[in-house]
Amino acid sequence: MTKPAEKKLFHPRNRHQGEYDFAALTAAHPALAAKVRPNGWGALSIDFVDPEAVLLLNQALLKHFYQLEWRLAPGFLCPPVPGRADYLHYLADLLAADCAGAIPRNLDLLDIGCGANCIYPLIGHAEYGWRFTGSDISEEALKAANAIIAANPGLQRSIRLRRQKREGAIFQGIIHKNEFYHATLCNPPFHASAAEAQGVTQRKARNLGLKKSAPLNFGGQHNELWCEGGEKAFISQMMLESAEFAGQCVWFTSLVSRRENLPALRDQLKALPVSDIRILDMAQGQKQSRFIAWSFMPQPVRAQRLKK
Numbered sequence: 001m002t003k004p005a006e007k008k009l010f011h012p013r014n015r016h017q018g019e020y021d022f023a024a025l026t027a028a029h030p031a032l033a034a035k036v037r038p039n040g041w042g043a044l045s046i047d048f049v050d051p052e053a054v055l056l057l058n059q060a061l062l063k064h065f066y067q068l069e070w071r072l073a074p075g076f077l078c079p080p081v082p083g084r085a086d087y088l089h090y091l092a093d094l095l096a097a098d099c100a101g102a103i104p105r106n107l108d109l110l111d112i113g114c115g116a117n118c119i120y121p122l123i124g125h126a127e128y129g130w131r132f133t134g135s136d137i138s139e140e141a142l143k144a145a146n147a148i149i150a151a152n153p154g155l156q157r158s159i160r161l162r163r164q165k166r167e168g169a170i171f172q173g174i175i176h177k178n179e180f181y182h183a184t185l186c187n188p189p190f191h192a193s194a195a196e197a198q199g200v201t202q203r204k205a206r207n208l209g210l211k212k213s214a215p216l217n218f219g220g221q222h223n224e225l226w227c228e229g230g231e232k233a234f235i236s237q238m239m240l241e242s243a244e245f246a247g248q249c250v251w252f253t254s255l256v257s258r259r260e261n262l263p264a265l266r267d268q269l270k271a272l273p274v275s276d277i278r279i280l281d282m283a284q285g286q287k288q289s290r291f292i293a294w295s296f297m298p299q300p301v302r303a304q305r306l307k308k
Contacts (some may be wrong), residue, residue, distance in 0.1 A: 007284060012088035013127075015065045016082035020041065020057070029060035030204070054078055066126040069151045071162065073144035076116035084119045084187075085127070087291060090280050091185060091253060092128060098250075098302040104182070105129050107306070112170060112186035112238070112248070113137075114161065116144035120185055121159045122152075130158075134175045137164045153299055170234075171241045175248055182306055184242075185291075186254040188234040232261045236268060237292070243272050246296035250305050253293040269294050 010017055022044045022086040026033040032046075035053040039045035046053040055072060061081045062068040072078055093236050114134030119130035120201045127292045136142050142161050149155045166173045173179070205268045229236075241251045256262060263280060269277050269292075296301060 009158070010082060010088050011093075011282070013092075014082060014085050016061065016085060025060040025064055028064035031054065031125075032056040032060045039182045051078070053161075057234075059304060062122070065126070067121060068122055068126065069074065070122070071146055071151070073140070073147075076144065079115075079117050081119065081123070083287075083289070085123050086282050086289075087187075087255065088124045089249075089295075090282055090291070091183060094253070094278065094280060095183060095249060095306055098299060099306050103128065104306045107182040108133070108180065110135070110175070110181045110184040112174075112184060112254075113188065114141075115143055116141040117188045118145035118148050118159070118161075120187075121146070125155065125158050126272065132159045133174075135164050136161070137167070139163055150288060164272045165202065168237070170238045171245050175245050179248060180305075181249045183251040186235075186238065186250055186251060188231045188238075188254055200229045215303065231257055232264065233258075235261070235265055235292070239265070239268055239272065243296070246273070246299070250297060250302050251293050251295050253291050255289065255291045257289070259288070259290070262290075265292060273294075276297075 001295050004114050022032075022036050026036060032053075033086070035046045035056055036044050037048065046057055047241075048054060057071050058072075059076060062070045093144045095107070105128055107128075109121075109124060109130050109132050111124075111132055111134040111157045114121060114132075114136050116138075118134060121134050124130045124132060134142075134145065145161055149161075150157050150227055162174055162175055164170070171184075204249055235256065236270045238252070238254060242249070256265065257278075266277060266279075270296075276295045280291055280293065282289045282291070298304065
């Protein structure tokens with residue numbers, strides 16, 4: 001069993017502070033109990049190298065904290081729930097800054113690449129009551145995400161899904177005429193190629209002392225893990241397309257995994273008629289993450305649209 005990680009410091013509103021309360025988690029999701037055992041450092045834990053244990057832990061977190069039934073289709077990306085929640089809380093702060101510090105609630109958001117896990121719409125609705133449209137290029141992923149929505153009464157009124165049928169497009173074909181969104185969010189594919197993704201997988205396996213054929217603890221389909229040009233190319237395309245929908249969204253945002261991509265992305269935005277650019281850092285223990293946000297609307301207009 002792996003040594004427990006350092007305690008993570010999340011956004012103050014994040015429910016997942018400190019060590020996991022396995023007594024509460026196993027009470028919410030009894031199947032997790034079979035994977036919980038003393039870790040050798042005086043605490044209960046799971047083997048975070050075990051994909052089944054990681055899946056059961058995330059199911060328990062969603063059940064205990066958000067009262068959500070969640071089943072992930074085999075082979076798809078298993079998201080770390082605490083980190084995904086952080087993006088939503090920092091996004092809420094960004095929106096609140098335009099509303100004199102009050103987090104707006106009656107909002108419509110667009111999740112680009114919601115995947116089979118549908119994690120951002122699920123947590124965003126549970127925490128803030130926001131309505132979501134989730135898009136994805138994979139019909140199989142959307143089918144799995146729809147099954148999660150159907151398993152939770154009431155969510156079908158708050159979360160809808162759309163398939164991106166145009167390869168290489170992001171907002172085009174998803175944002176319809178006369179629609180309006182208060183914010184978009186995205187966790188773009190990280191790697192630039194299948195070979196790069198496979199190389200990272202093999203290095204991780206070696207570092208963990210696993211066989212090359214061992215499954216990753218978080219899984220993932222190819223369109224979840226890589227795209228041509230990697231995250232920089234994906235976000236660049238997103239920025240270009242966002243200009244076409246400048247009047248239909250208050251804030252466009254995307255996670256940026258590689259800090260070294262920020263200067264070029266910021267420069268690209270400066271070449272567009274944007275009104276504001278923000279980079280929000282999110283510290284999670286030793287891990288540093290961030291998202292970039294841009295708006296074509298001046299602040300008074302943003303405040304007016306967010307309060308409607």
